[in-house]
Amino acid sequence: MRRFAPAIALVLAAAVGCSHGSSNSSAANAPSTQSAPSAAPVYPGAKVEAASSTSETALGAVSGSAYSTSDSFETVYAFYNKNLPPGSERSHITAPQETAVFLIGSGNDQLSVTVAKSPICCRTLIVFARVKA
Numbered sequence: 001m002r003r004f005a006p007a008i009a010l011v012l013a014a015a016v017g018c019s020h021g022s023s024n025s026s027a028a029n030a031p032s033t034q035s036a037p038s039a040a041p042v043y044p045g046a047k048v049e050a051a052s053s054t055s056e057t058a059l060g061a062v063s064g065s066a067y068s069t070s071d072s073f074e075t076v077y078a079f080y081n082k083n084l085p086p087g088s089e090r091s092h093i094t095a096p097q098e099t100a101v102f103l104i105g106s107g108n109d110q111l112s113v114t115v116a117k118s119p120i121c122c123r124t125l126i127v128f129a130r131v132k133a
Contacts (some may be wrong), residue, residue: 042126043069052080060108065128073115080126
């Protein structure tokens with residue numbers, strides 16, 4: 001199970017891309033704590049890009065949500081590095097696209113938090129993906 005949560009987070013990040021635009025929808029303007037996963041905070045001021053959704057798979061229940069901010073990758077990364085449990089960072093790459101993946105939980109309930117620098121639109125993406133068997 002541990003190896004699937006980060007992969008699911010990256011798929012969600014790719015699906016979100018830079019779809020933030022200038023949306024006036026209520027989801028895009030919702031308070032950042034509205035869809036917050038229970039084990040990880042939503043970055044302050046981040047805007048909802050993809051509301052929480054859940055689906056059943058062979059792995060169990062998979063849910064995810066995505067946010068974006070105009071703050072730099074470094075600032076968002078520092079926030080999660082400070083506010084998530086020590087040792088939860090599983091990956092940090094700098095090229096071709098700076099990305100960090102944190103994994104919280106173990107066994108049949110895991111949450112990954114992926115922070116990625118958007119290559120297209122000068123934003124930072126934050127993707128939460130939970131796999132619960």
